[in-house]
Amino acid sequence: MTGGNDAPGGAGRTSGPEEASRPDGSPGPRRSGLRDPQRAVRGLGAGTLALEALVLLLALQPIRMVGGDLGGAAIGVVVALAVAAVGLAGMMRRPWAWHAGTALQGLLLLSGLLHWSLFVLGVIFALVWAYAWHVRRVILG
Structure with missing residues (x-):
């Protein structure tokens, strides 16, 4: 047999x-x-961006409780980044969405100038996004 x-x-x-x-x-x-x-691959990118948006929004209160000096402008930036991440997650069919997601990671890293913990989140999600790019390249060639 x-x-x-x-x-x-x-x-x-x-x-x-x-x-x-x-x-x-x-x-x-x-x-x-x-x-x-x-x-x-689109699902991977969308899921990564949606998770990033959720983490950004949930991170606001712990940052404030630990002694972060987040003013109204800093909170507005974090909320704007989260909204942009959700918007990009919904547009992953567009060919430019992956590049816009990369730019979003750069903006999150820059928001680290407002508070160090945002820089840490930026590093973590930049690494996750880089891994998503790697998986995309491996799967799609």
Whole structure:
């Protein structure tokens, strides 16, 4: 017994990502194994931005309680960044949205001038965003 892959000519054989091949037998591009890789990558970007927005909004009160001197302008900047993150999360189908998300990470890093904890959040989310870019590059090529 061969485990169910005994179709003639290997037609029933399932190949891994490294073994993707064309119908003529020549090696083809690596496949991710996802049904819709574009959609999966968009979901990753949107999820990352939505999580960033949530964390930004939830971070306001602890920053104030720990002794952060967040004035009205600083709170306005954080809320504006969160709204921008939610807006970009909804626009991940647009080709420019990934670049705008990168700019958003830079703006969050710059908001660290208002309070050091915002810089820490900026570093964390810049790293997460860089990883999302890496996953996008690996999946979509």
